[in-house]
Amino acid sequence: MNIALFASGTGSNVQALITAVEEGRLDATLVCLVCDNPQAAVIDKAQQAQIPTLVLPPSACPHRQAWEEHILAFLQAHQTDLIVLAGFMRIIGDTLLEAYPKRIINIHPSLLPEFPGRHGIQDAYEAGVAQTGVTIHFVDAGIDTGEIIAQESLAIPQEATLAELEAAIHAIEHRLYPAALQTLIEKGKMDK
Numbered sequence: 001m002n003i004a005l006f007a008s009g010t011g012s013n014v015q016a017l018i019t020a021v022e023e024g025r026l027d028a029t030l031v032c033l034v035c036d037n038p039q040a041a042v043i044d045k046a047q048q049a050q051i052p053t054l055v056l057p058p059s060a061c062p063h064r065q066a067w068e069e070h071i072l073a074f075l076q077a078h079q080t081d082l083i084v085l086a087g088f089m090r091i092i093g094d095t096l097l098e099a100y101p102k103r104i105i106n107i108h109p110s111l112l113p114e115f116p117g118r119h120g121i122q123d124a125y126e127a128g129v130a131q132t133g134v135t136i137h138f139v140d141a142g143i144d145t146g147e148i149i150a151q152e153s154l155a156i157p158q159e160a161t162l163a164e165l166e167a168a169i170h171a172i173e174h175r176l177y178p179a180a181l182q183t184l185i186e187k188g189k190m191d192k
């Protein structure tokens, strides 16, 4: 299973997937990284792991479709079977959705459908809910509306700070994402 990683930021989930492959917990090949942010720390993580990387902000292309077509050519050049979003902060459009039907997966730091969007952890924290969690889902044309693959909940202690909640959420993500991807691969749901 050839996986293309998409990320925009720190890359702790990318690093967790790299480590899972190295430790034999994820039976896949991480064939490339796509990043929209030239300043993202994830770029160095991919370089350390010798993962070919495309850094391409949408602003570098004349329009969004051209941006996706450039990305698609890069994915095809690396024989990509599955796209795994790991903190990718751009909306995936029709070009990639049609090229990879039911083969684009995202991780989101809330119990969807609660708290969709780019600030799931902070939104749950500020809402004062008793629990939140992590969702892994297929990506469709909506935002965080795709079929749910896996979820894990987390009780929010009353005295917890936002930083403590973020750390607890990330700890779940770094364990859950490799495990959920491995289950999908083992179940053959991701036939090549």
Ligand SMILES: Nc1nc2c(c(=O)[nH]1)N[C@@H](CN(C=O)c1ccc(C(=O)N[C@@H](CCC(=O)O)C(=O)O)cc1)CN2
Residues within 6 Å of the ligand: 085, 088, 089, 090, 091, 092, 093, 106, 108, 116, 117, 118, 139, 140, 141, 142, 143, 144, 145, 146
């Ligand atoms: N088609 C889909 N694309 C993406 C999904 C999805 O479910 N369907 N998940 C998102 C992740 N995400 C949060 O859940 C998210 C990321 C980005 C945006 C957004 O509005 N991005 C803007 C640009 C923002 C910026 O310039 O900083 C954009 O892409 O125009 C919303 C939600 C990943 N993609």
Ligand SMILES: NCC(=O)N[C@@H]1O[C@H](COP(=O)([O-])[O-])[C@@H](O)[C@H]1O
Residues within 6 Å of the ligand: 007, 008, 009, 010, 011, 012, 013, 014, 086, 087, 088, 107, 108, 109, 117, 118, 119, 120, 170, 173
């Ligand atoms: N809407 C999607 C979203 O909010 N994704 C979230 O971005 C973070 C990326 O962290 P990382 O760069 O350290 O992996 C993760 O918490 C991920 O769930």
